[in-house]
Amino acid sequence: MLKAPFDPVQLAIPFFVLAIVLEILLGRFGKAKANYETRDTAMSLSMGLGSTIAGVVFGGVVFATTVGVYQHRLFTIPMTAVWAWVAVFFLEDLTYYWFHRLAHERRFWWASHVNHHTSTHYNLSTALRQTWTGGVAGTWLLWLPLSFLGFPPAMVAIQKGISLVYQFWIHTEAVGRMPRWFEAVFNTPSHHRVHHARNPRYLDANYAGILIIWDRMFGTFIPEVDEEPCRYGTVKNLGNFNLLHNVFHEWVGIAKDVAGAKSPKEALGYVFGPPGWSPDGSRDTSHTLKAKWRARVGFE
Amino acid sequence: MIQLGGSVVAVALLVAFVRWLGVARPTPPLDAASAKALLDVEFPDHRPKATWIASDGAGLIARDGELALVLYKRGDGYVARDLPWSAVASLKPTSGRVTVRVSDARPTFAVSDDVWPPKELA
Numbered sequence: 066m067l068k069a070p071f072d073p074v075q076l077a078i079p080f081f082v083l084a085i086v087l088e089i090l091l092g093r094f095g096k097a098k099a100n101y102e103t104r105d106t107a108m109s110l111s112m113g114l115g116s117t118i119a120g121v122v123f124g125g126v127v128f129a130t131t132v133g134v135y136q137h138r139l140f141t142i143p144m145t146a147v148w149a150w151v152a153v154f155f156l157e158d159l160t161y162y163w164f165h166r167l168a169h170e171r172r173f174w175w176a177s178h179v180n181h182h183t184s185t186h187y188n189l190s191t192a193l194r195q196t197w198t199g200g201v202a203g204t205w206l207l208w209l210p211l212s213f214l215g216f217p218p219a220m221v222a223i224q225k226g227i228s229l230v231y232q233f234w235i236h237t238e239a240v241g242r243m244p245r246w247f248e249a250v251f252n253t254p255s256h257h258r259v260h261h262a263r264n265p266r267y268l269d270a271n272y273a274g275i276l277i278i279w280d281r282m283f284g285t286f287i288p289e290v291d292e293e294p295c296r297y298g299t300v301k302n303l304g305n306f307n308l309l310h311n312v313f314h315e316w317v318g319i320a321k322d323v324a325g326a327k328s329p330k331e332a333l334g335y336v337f338g339p340p341g342w343s344p345d346g347s348r349d350t351s352h353t354l355k356a357k358w359r360a361r362v363g364f365e
Numbered sequence: 366m367i368q369l370g371g372s373v374v375a376v377a378l379l380v381a382f383v384r385w386l387g388v389a390r391p392t393p394p395l396d397a398a399s400a401k402a403l404l405d406v407e408f409p410d411h412r413p414k415a416t417w418i419a420s421d422g423a424g425l426i427a428r429d430g431e432l433a434l435v436l437y438k439r440g441d442g443y444v445a446r447d448l449p450w451s452a453v454a455s456l457k458p459t460s461g462r463v464t465v466r467v468s469d470a471r472p473t474f475a476v477s478d479d480v481w482p483p484k485e486l487a
Contacts, residue, residue, distance in 0.1 A: 086379075089382060089387055101383045105440055107380045113376075114373065114376055302442070302445070303469065304439065304444050304467055304468065304469035304470030305439070310469060361410075
């Protein structure tokens with residue numbers, strides 16, 4: 066099967082809306098921690114709306130490429146087999162982990178992903194702050210090996226949708242910690258708060274989609290500690306509430322840096338180096354920020 | 366197009382709902398203690414010698430040698446920027462406000478009089 070018979074994300078939209086309304090009410094009546102700022106929420110929701118339009122624009126290319134790859138598949142995996150769904154669940158989630166890690170640790174892909182992280186709030190509306198430029202960044206290519214293996218494109222699309230729907234509920238401060246066994250295996254609000262935090266302690270951690278086991282396996286897991294509450298946003302927070310600035314600011318930053326590069330090597334560093342990379346090391350990367358933090362903590 | 370129109374309306378309604386019932390973070394006017402706490406968090410590697418807090422408490426400028434550390438309110442939080450002190454020292458307040466040019470914004474700060482730079486930073 067090539068085209069998915071349903072889209073989990075589309076089906077979940079009414080639930081998203083109701084959950085956001087509920088979270089706002091819980092925050093209003095002091096039943097849960099939930100802060101909402103009007104312009105911040107407007108930007109998150111507008112990003113979500115715009116991302117669906119961008120998805121339509123790039124959807125044709127992504128679909129055609131995926132089908133093209135599937136036509137040269139190694140195996141034919143039946144969409145009706147339970148084992149196939151179990152396999153695609155794990156493989157898609159592993160793919161998501163590496164996509165997400167790449168999207169944070171290399172500037173070209175960070176430029177597309179950064180706008181998901183620009184909210185200084187952490188509430189359910191933040192989950193909808195999705196990229197408009199993912200099609201350009203090409204991270205969707207990372208899922209092609211699944212189709213090459215033989216998973217039907219519809220199956221991969223449904224599993225990607227399930228992952229995105231799962232990740233909605235973890236964007237909240239209203240939930241503290243889940244039971245220990247759940248925190249050990251699954252991505253949770255606590256783990257994902259760390260991921261959205263800008264405290265040096267928490268940078269570049271917890272890339273998981275559904276299963277946190279990948280972070281534990283690949284050494285990127287950092288637990289949330291009560292002594293250091295998460296501060297949300299990016300290392301250098303946006304200076305305004307301009308929607309287009311949010312979408313394109315990192316792309317513009319790359320273009321300016323490349324235009325001023327003194328050599329092709331420098332230009333490549335600006336594009337594919339870690340966010341914050343500079344030839345003379347005068348800017349901060351996550352690595353240098355963490356090193357400075359460790360030094361401060363050590364001396365204090 | 367109908368779906369898009371419906372989505373735009375839904376977004377507008379949700380934003381209106383947040384404006385009505387949403388609870389933003391409390392951001393009372395800065396005082397000396399909260400200003401220091403904010404500077405410690407946003408500029409942990411700096412030890413500013415002097416800090417000036419805007420007269421309405423909605424921002425501050427601190428001086429660390431030839432660097433100006435700027436914190437201004439955006440929504441219910443603060444944005445941190447640094448720029449050369451000379452760029453701040455040369456500003457001219459008008460009508461009780463001074464506007465700072467940072468890379469992606471033009472934050473304005475309330476000044477109690479039109480003396481600039483303020484005596485705390487001079």
